[in-house]
Amino acid sequence: MERMRYLPLTSSDRAEMLSVIGAGSVDDLFVDVPESARLSGPIEGLPNHASELAVERHMTALARKNMVAGDVPFFLGCGAYRHHVPASVDHLIQRGEFLTAYTPYQPEIAQGTLQMLFEFQTQVARLLGTDVANASMYDGSTACWEAIGMARRITKKSKAILSSGLHPHYVSVAKTMAKYTGDTLETGTPVLTAETDIDQMIAAIDADTSCVVVQYPDILGRIADLTPLAEACHAKKALLIAVVTEPVALGAVRSPGEMDADIVVGEGQSLGVGLQFGGPYVGLMGCKDKYIRQMPGRFCGETVDADGKRGFVLTLSTREQHIRREKATSNICTNSGLCALAFSIHMTLLGEAGLRRMAGINHANACRAADRLAKVPGVKLVNDVFFNEFTLDLGREARPVVRTLAERGVLAGVSLGRLYPGEDALANGLVVAVTETVTAEDIETLAKALEEVLA
Amino acid sequence: MSRYFTEDHEWIDVDGDVGTVGISDYAQGALGDIVFVDVPEEGRELSKGDEAAVVESVKAASDVYAPVSGTVVEGNAQLADEPALVNSDPEGEGWFFKITLSDASELDALMDEAAYAAFVAKL
């Protein structure tokens, strides 16, 4: 082939190297591949290599077919939130020394990643209110499942109670995994009321319960004090697992750790990462000190080097698959390093004051939107205690309304019909998220459009 | 009191019907710096050959097997704070657990100190 931009070897290099190897042709290097398995012809349908310009045209054409959140009034949440990410975040994560590094297995030349992870773990632990946090998981949904498995190992019991306010995708993931691990899950469907299901969960805890999993704020945007739930769990030697899908909330409300949750997991996408149509995201996971040996995933720890200088290493790795193999706490082999870096940089830029201010704006905007939308004829506000996300009862099926509003260039929220297909009692529900990116004009546009569509 | 060894490098000191179990000096040397020891809880029933404890160095986690069958009467709580005892005094202060022997005849299959020294010399 002619020279290609990503492949530095020249034809004469190849010939010279083959002669060092003692092979007549590159085919001789594939001699162990049985003849019948060798693909001799071209790859069906795939053109030959293409220029940057040509590929960029192709990809840009695909990108243009999507409605960009930033181009329209945008109110979607339910586990993924649109926040403003400062320009320096993306600049810094694209530094090659971060972007093109590997897992820090050689700590002498990976202190950048390691120190960042140590800072990340501390930021996450403080935000969640836990003693420690790990170096991140794939995302919130898988971290949630891992926490359930962790509770089983700690309590040696296997019945988990999942709140009806837990994100239905998180419930689905847990159900998939439970089929194969022998855990029993008690699950439910949310009810369109202002109250959470904490009292029902407290009543359901018994001596066989390994853990209770509660989302905070929950899928409808409701928040409630978790302290009584934690007490009830601990009285029956069960663990409380709290799930936070919107970490910005913790700039405004008390953390689950403060309310004595044992394990807190979260989706860190809100800070630094962006929407990205669902991934990659970053799972947050923290717990009380006494449970660290049952934590899955990587930990970074502080130590000193041979000269006595402070440094950082991956540690407690005997829990992990590359050492424990079939006895590992999890098969997880990675974290979400670059997303954790983005999260950490965004958090550093915000600081305490910035995060609280940002959370305050989110809440204030959401309050304004709730007041305005509740005035739309036929619309009822389901929950009047919330952070930046609340549920409306539209008085008619919400899903077609969302589609119609999208045709008008308004992304109005997530219909509960999308998340709970077949649940008629939820079909009228619309979950609306309002962050600092939403303007007063956006709210008015949504309200007007909703009035017209519902009229 | 007499001391026996297994081919898996555990030792057991027997005093009456109670045995004290640990890992040999050879084993601690092979593992390197011990960073964590998970000892069995009191009351745990073990059969000979069961995984009774876990000993971890930075890069390896190794199972310690019960050299005899019986009931655990005590785990060495000191190892939680000072796992390094296994390195500094493996056949003394660095013991792992005490166990009541349910079948003393199981000891017959184990090696004495001289036999173990010869066994290790061949490794």
Add this chain to the structure above:
Amino acid sequence: MTINQSGWKPTSPEANEASVPATFTGNRALMLEEKLIFEIGDSETTGVDFAEGDVAGSRLGDLSRKDPIGLPGLSEPETVRHYTRLSRQNYAIDLGLFPLGSCTMKHNPRLNEKMARLPGFSDVHPLAPVDTVQGALEVIHQLAHWLVTLTGMTSVAMSPKAGAHGELCGILAIKAALEKRGEGHRKVILVPESAHGTNPATAAFAGFSVEDIPATADGRVDTDALKARLGPDVAGVMITNPNTCGLFERDLKDISDAVHAAGGYVYCDGANFNAIVGRVRPGDLGVDAMHINLHKTFSTPHGGGGPGSGPVVFSEALTPFAPLPFVEKTGEGFRLVEEENADDHHADSFGRMVAFHGQMGMFTRALTYILSHGADGLRQVAEDAVLNANYVLRSLENTLDAPFAKSGPCMHEAIFSDEGLAEGFSTIDVAKALIDEGFHPMTMYFPLVVHGAMLVEPTETESKAALDQFIGALASVAERAKAGDPSLKTAPHFAPRARLDETLAARKPVLVWKDKAA
């Protein structure tokens, strides 16, 4: 008790001689020390300005946060400097050759980054109405098509978040297929000794018991031993091909046929697909499921440890059991098959593995990579990767012990051992000395079947000049290790840190920063 067989001992601090004067700052010219954000930031400073405005009014119930969180902030210039300084303490592909065997550290094309950041991909919500995200679904569909085509398989599950997650996906599909057949009693998964640790961890997680299959002296799976173990209790095998010794498992088709005849399934760990892409289709080898690490073969960035992406291709036999969600082409466009619209074709799906649809940001990068390389480029990728590895192997086989050098050509990686190094010297000393030479070390002590293994994967994006320099450096270090040069034991000497005390870190874990003054 079991004894550590790998030969890997923790590093231990041995004081380096101070041969250069100390500086006031602790910095050494471009090597800049950087404190933690908790030591330089404070709770009032911020690097983000928000619009003025009233944020009063509260519907937070009685849950308003009262106590401080404890998050330090930095202004933007301080933030940029902090992370820039940290970044310079990292080795990276952008700096030099990164021959980490089994990890495939190849150049990350920057066009891929640019495409992933197009707002049409990066600023799109996963639950947006499907009519508004047709382009995103089309990306997934196009990538899925090429993955199926390149592997010669029937279908692909795109949602797994990483290689190990993909393994889990494949194993759960096997489990679901067995249960559908009423053969849930098949509980044994056979795994070769040389496997990645994730293989047994995954199989155990799914409730299987794991049995090791030995390797032959030439570094491949012992086919006879494997066949002898097949039977009514065996659910399947997990085989890496090319394997972790860098060799092609010649008998894989034969093994697959035997496993199928015995009622089991074949899972292929596709971590090393980059060696054969465009030249061999795993579907032609009888594979039933295989994950593809997009961050390896299709060069999405490793990012200091993730995010990865691990789509899983399936044979016809396992396709009905693939997880939700996935993307289907319809007459008018593309639709997303989720729980709600999973019709009869998907009734046997084993369920959902993640919220949302997988690693979209990695899909755009991988599709960009595939289109950039095209049919001729992808094939050349495999050929150059294999050529580079064989060049390293043959250039060093007389300097370092190469246990499988006589087993024929290697694929994309070459393996050496610590045999022949001076008494008391091991692979780690060679690795740490390579750091001083300006290279990232090779993979150490893996696979476990080779004592003191050194697994070198140069990848196709290295020039001959870069390879020659690496070969020269490794040969030089190897000679020093054979001669017992004591300075190797204290290497690295020129890195931002000397050897770190891993024992201290594990004995007294310090996992979060605590203000020692407080």
